[in-house]
Amino acid sequence: MKKWTIRDVMTTDAVAVPEDASYRTVVDLLAERRISAVPVLDPTERVVGVVSEADLLYKVEFAGTAAEHRRFPNRRRPEREKGEGRTARELMSAPAVTTGPDTPLPAAARLMAEKGVKRLPVVADDGTLVGIVSRADVLKVHLRPDPELRRDIEDEVLRRTLWLEPYEVQVEVDSGVVTLRGNLDRRTLAELTVRMVGAVPGVVAVHDHLSFDLDDAELARSRWGRSHPFSTTDPST
The missing domain is CATH 3.10.580.10 (CBS-domain)
Structure with missing residues (x-):
């Protein structure tokens, strides 16, 4: 990109x-x-x-x-x-x-x-x-045409960087405002996608309508709480 x-x-x-x-x-x-x-x-x-x-x-x-x-x-x-x-x-x-x-x-x-x-x-x-x-x-970066922004997002962010298939995330761009729709397997991947799209030069805002199958962020916090030596979580609960 x-x-x-x-x-x-x-x-x-x-x-x-x-x-x-x-x-x-x-x-x-x-x-x-x-x-x-x-x-x-x-x-x-x-x-x-x-x-x-x-x-x-x-x-x-x-x-x-x-x-x-x-x-x-x-x-x-x-x-x-x-x-x-x-x-x-x-x-x-x-x-x-x-x-x-x-x-x-x-x-x-x-x-x-x-x-x-x-x-x-x-x-x-x-x-x-x-x-x-x-x-x-x-x-001037915010004067980039919407089709050009969409190509950057789809080709550089979704395909080449995140290795996502075209059907996984649908991209709409209107006056620099990007709307993302689709379903991904993990919450962290969905959040990363939104952050990277928001960093594309010329993107004004990102409307996030992505869903995910696994909340791996919550799972990681739960595992950290049970295993960290300073955690007050009771492993037996």
């Missing part, structure tokens, strides 16, 4: 600016490309920071507040310094939050959520820029 990574969804024609790019150059680039942030590169083409719309807005926020700055020089100093910045080096947020092209999509989504960023520069092992991935790019 294909494991989707950043490489599968990232934009490879990423734009960036050098550290000495002017404020106006950055503003014009964001407007022209309709993007909300741009990576900043050092002379060796490595990503050293990111300038976002939020960074640029400090110049608007603090315009005309020189007198207040003199009275309260330490109030919001980092933001004020960005408001006075003229180059990408002075405006950028650093260090940049980046990811690699082989990062799994769930890991990238968690990173974006934890850091509160909308896009990530994608860098090679040497730190050079190879692409950009946005929240919208990460969500």
